[in-house]
Amino acid sequence: MRDENVIDVHHLSKAFNGKPAVVNVSLDVKAGEIFGFLGPNGSGKTTTIRMLCGLMTPDEGDGYCLGFDILHETAKIKRHVGYVPQSFSLYKDLTVKENLEFMAQLYQIKNFKNRVDLMMAELELDRYKDILAGRLSGGWKQKLSLAAALIHDPKLLLLDEPTAGVDPKTRREFWNYILSLTTRGVTALVSTHYMDEAERCNRLAYIVYGRLMAEGTVRDIIAQQKMFTFVTRGDGLPDLYTKLTGRPGVEQVVVWGNELRVCAIDRALLQTTLADFPDYTWEETRTSLEEVFIHLVNEEKRRELHERRDQYA
Ligand SMILES: Nc1ncnc2c1ncn2[C@@H]1O[C@H](COP(=O)(O)OP(=O)(O)OP(=O)(O)O)[C@@H](O)[C@H]1O
Ligand SMILES: [Mg+2]
Structure with missing residues (x-):
C-alpha cells in the first residue's frame, strides 16, 4: 500500500x-x-x-x-x-x-x-x-x-x-x-x-x-468527456424540446424551468442543428456534472448494445 x-x-x-x-x-x-x-x-x-x-x-x-x-x-x-x-x-x-x-x-x-x-x-x-x-x-x-x-x-x-x-x-x-x-x-x-x-x-x-x-475531481470528470453545451431562454421551450430531440448532434436536451439546455459531443454538428432555430439565442455554457453522468450511462448502454449485437451476429 x-x-x-x-x-x-x-x-x-x-x-x-x-x-x-x-x-x-x-x-x-x-x-x-x-x-x-x-x-x-x-x-x-x-x-x-x-x-x-x-x-x-x-x-x-x-x-x-x-x-x-x-x-x-x-x-x-x-x-x-x-x-x-x-x-x-x-x-x-x-x-x-x-x-x-x-x-x-x-x-x-x-x-x-x-x-x-x-x-x-x-x-x-x-x-x-x-x-x-x-x-x-x-x-x-x-x-x-x-x-x-x-x-x-x-x-x-x-x-x-x-x-x-x-x-x-x-x-x-x-x-x-x-x-x-x-x-x-x-x-x-x-x-x-x-x-x-x-x-x-x-x-x-x-x-x-x-x-x-x-x-x-468534478472539474477533471467534466473536462475528460469533452462535451459541449448550449443554453437558451424564451417562450415555447416544451415545443422546442420536442423539435430538438433526436436531431443530428443533439445528445441530450432538457428543460430546466425557464431554460433549455442542449448537449453534444460534436460541437459543429450541434451548431448546424441549432442554426435551424434562429428565433432563439444560443449561448455556450459549462456542461454540468449531471449531464456528464447521463452521457456516461448512454455510452455504457451503447457499448452493451454493440456487444450484444456482436454476440448474435
Ligand atoms: N446479495 C445479492 N444477491 C444477488 N444479487 C445482488 C446481491 N447484492 C446485489 N445484487 C445485484 O448486484 C447489482 C448491484 O447491486 P448494488 O446494490 O451493489 O447496486 P447499487 O449501485 O448500490 O444500487 P443502488 O443505487 O440502488 O443502491 C444489482 O443488479 C443487484 O440486484
Ligand atoms: Mg446501493
Whole structure:
C-alpha cells in the first residue's frame, strides 16, 4: 500500500448467480479526502463498498483498506472502519442511547458512557436519547447511524447513501460534520445520488452497471468527456424540446424551468442543428456534472448494445 492511500484496491469483480455486478473496478482513496461514489441504481456501489471493508469476498481482485488485506485481514478492517449501511440497521426497539451504548460495548470501549454522551452531543442527538430508534424521522435515524458508525473513533468512514430522503438543511449539517471529521484525519467514502453532494467531494468515481466510467475531481470528470453545451431562454421551450430531440448532434436536451439546455459531443454538428432555430439565442455554457453522468450511462448502454449485437451476429 502506498502510505497516502487509505483504500487501494485493484480489479475487483463480483457476480451474483452468474450476472456481473462489479466488473474490474480499481479505486484509490487518499487519507483525509472525501471521496464520492456515484452511479445509477443497481450499478454495484453497495457491492463494491462491502468488498472494500471485508463484508463480501470479491470473485477477483485484491487490495488494501487501511493497510489491511481485503481478502485475509477482514476482521481487522471491520474493527477500524465505520460503516453506515444503505438501510437502517440498528435496533428499532432500543432507544437512541441504548443503541449507542450497545455498539460501544460491542467495541469494548473504555468509559463507554462518556463516549456515547460525546457522540450524542456532537450530533445533537441528546434531545432524542430516550426515543426508540424506530420512532425517529428519516434524518435523525441517519444521524443515529452515523453516531453508531463513529462510536469506536474509526479512521475511515464508509457511508452508503447516508442522506437519501433527508431534507436539505439536515443534509448540509451532515456534510459539514463529515468535513469537520476530515480535519481530524478521518477519510470518508460516500455514495450518493445527489449532484450537490458530489460537488462537495474532493474526488469522485462514477460506476455504471458494474464498470468504472470516470474518476477524478468534478472539474477533471467534466473536462475528460469533452462535451459541449448550449443554453437558451424564451417562450415555447416544451415545443422546442420536442423539435430538438433526436436531431443530428443533439445528445441530450432538457428543460430546466425557464431554460433549455442542449448537449453534444460534436460541437459543429450541434451548431448546424441549432442554426435551424434562429428565433432563439444560443449561448455556450459549462456542461454540468449531471449531464456528464447521463452521457456516461448512454455510452455504457451503447457499448452493451454493440456487444450484444456482436454476440448474435
Ligand atoms: N446479495 C445479492 N444477491 C444477488 N444479487 C445482488 C446481491 N447484492 C446485489 N445484487 C445485484 O448486484 C447489482 C448491484 O447491486 P448494488 O446494490 O451493489 O447496486 P447499487 O449501485 O448500490 O444500487 P443502488 O443505487 O440502488 O443502491 C444489482 O443488479 C443487484 O440486484
Ligand atoms: Mg446501493
